Amino acid sequence: MNYLENQGEEDLLSALNFIYLILANNLKDGIDQKELKKSCINIKVISKKISTLENDVYLKALRYEIEEIVSLINVLKMEHDGLNEINKLRDNNKTARIHMLERALVSVIQDINSKKIKDKGD
Numbered sequence: 001m002n003y004l005e006n007q008g009e010e011d012l013l014s015a016l017n018f019i020y021l022i023l024a025n026n027l028k029d030g031i032d033q034k035e036l037k038k039s040c041i042n043i044k045v046i047s048k049k050i051s052t053l054e055n056d057v058y059l060k061a062l063r064y065e066i067e068e069i070v071s072l073i074n075v076l077k078m079e080h081d082g083l084n085e086i087n088k089l090r091d092n093n094k095t096a097r098i099h100m101l102e103r104a105l106v107s108v109i110q111d112i113n114s115k116k117i118k119d120k121g122d
Contacts, residue, residue: 009059012046013112015039016069020105022083023098026090033082040079044070058115065108072101 018039022031047066050059059066075097077085086098 008046008049009112009116011042012059012066013109015042015046016105016109016112019043019073019078020102020109023086023102023105028083028087031083036082037079040073043073044079062108062111065104065111069101069104069108072097072104076101 015038018035021027022036043066046059047063047070050063050066053060073079076089089095089098
């Protein structure tokens with residue numbers, strides 16, 4: 001079993017959940033900026049590994065959804081500016097991209113959790 005099929009899946013799920021909880025709960029203060037940056041980087045690294053490794057069939061199927069998350073993280077400048085851009089958008093009632101990211105996160109989180117439940121049943 002390779003990294004992506006084992007620990008990579010857990011690392012990805014953890015990073016996705018961390019970012020989703022921040023967005024869904026509209027958190028502005030008290031966020032561990034280092035953990036936020038680490039989560040963004042983990043998602044990007046795993047996305048790149050999915051693109052280059054052909055043998056992880058499951059995560060490869062989620063490739064485009066994960067790439068969309070990476071793209072939105074970049075647009076929202078989360079890795080470098082933390083929540084600054086998100087807070088500015090929220091203050092100006094321009095939350096469409098934030099909602100797009102939330103939906104993309106939920107979709108991938110649900111897919112991975114469904115797979116984990118199925119794997120436990122096998």
